[in-house]
Amino acid sequence: AQSVTQLDSQVPVFEEAPVELRCNYSSSVSVYLFWYVQYPNQGLQLLLKYLSGSTLVKSINGFEAEFNKSQTSFHLRKPSVHISDTAEYFCAVSDVGFQKLVFGTGTRLLVSP
Amino acid sequence: KAGVTQTPRYLIKTRGQQVTLSCSPISGHRSVSWYQQTPGQGLQFLFEYFSETQRNKGNFPGRFSGRQFSNSRSEMNVSTLELGDSALYLCASSPTTGAPTGELFFGEGSRLTVL
Numbered sequence: 001a002q003s004v005t006q007l008d009s010q011v012p013v014f015e016e017a018p019v020e021l022r023c024n025y026s027s028s029v030s031v032y033l034f035w036y037v038q039y040p041n042q043g044l045q046l047l048l049k050y051l052s053g054s055t056l057v058k059s060i061n062g063f064e065a066e067f068n069k070s071q072t073s074f075h076l077r078k079p080s081v082h083i084s085d086t087a088e089y090f091c092a093v094s095d096v097g098f099q100k101l102v103f104g105t106g107t108r109l110l111v112s113p
Numbered sequence: 114k115a116g117v118t119q120t121p122r123y124l125i126k127t128r129g130q131q132v133t134l135s136c137s138p139i140s141g142h143r144s145v146s147w148y149q150q151t152p153g154q155g156l157q158f159l160f161e162y163f164s165e166t167q168r169n170k171g172n173f174p175g176r177f178s179g180r181q182f183s184n185s186r187s188e189m190n191v192s193t194l195e196l197g198d199s200a201l202y203l204c205a206s207s208p209t210t211g212a213p214t215g216e217l218f219f220g221e222g223s224r225l226t227v228l
Contacts (some may be wrong), residue, residue: 032214041221043205043220043221044156046217090156092215094215099169099215100171101158102158103156
């Protein structure tokens with residue numbers, strides 16, 4: 001069965017500092033990988049996705065993630081965070097061809113001035 | 114384009130009652146999925162519907178059921194409510210025109226409190 005591990009439940013960081021949110025997955029088949037973000041009292045929003053092709057994927061607001069098949073990882077990075085990036089971030093995986101996502105437990109990113 | 118709309122946003126029920134939650138997907142989206150989010154269990158997949166057929170199902174008891182209508186709107190029902198059913202129920206739609214990609218567009222959720 002698939003599983004997703006987000007080792008850090010909370011990551012505090014100062015504004016303009018770099019950040020990395022870690023994600024490892026377990027699956028024996030080809031997968032799609034996602035990062036979703038959830039702001040307080042809201043649903044989830046897709047931040048970025050890996051479906052195929054280039055292993056480095058980027059979002060419009062400066063986040064990027066790299067698919068590493070050998071290490072079964074999909075870590076999320078941003079070189080310089082803003083206060084507005086404070087939110088909970090979820091890594092998710094789905095088997096290719098299926099519409100069911102398995103989510104990690106989430107990482108709360110806390111950006112302070 | 115309007116986003117995924119879920120109603121009601123908040124509701125309070127008592128143990129033993131039943132509840133029906135509604136979801137209107139983004140126009141043109143034919144796949145609708147439901148997830149339960151709790152502090153203890155995180156996000157868990159309930160079921161997915163496509164063209165009025167349940168295509169995938171998670172590991173929830175039979176008290177949890179759903180359906181999809183011909184206009185792609187979906188409802189989920191929970192019967193005989195238990196305290197542990199208190200959660201945020203999230204609906205998501207997907208622009209599935211070919212093979213599923215797992216990309217989901219979420220609504221803001223229906224927060225159910227069971228007393």
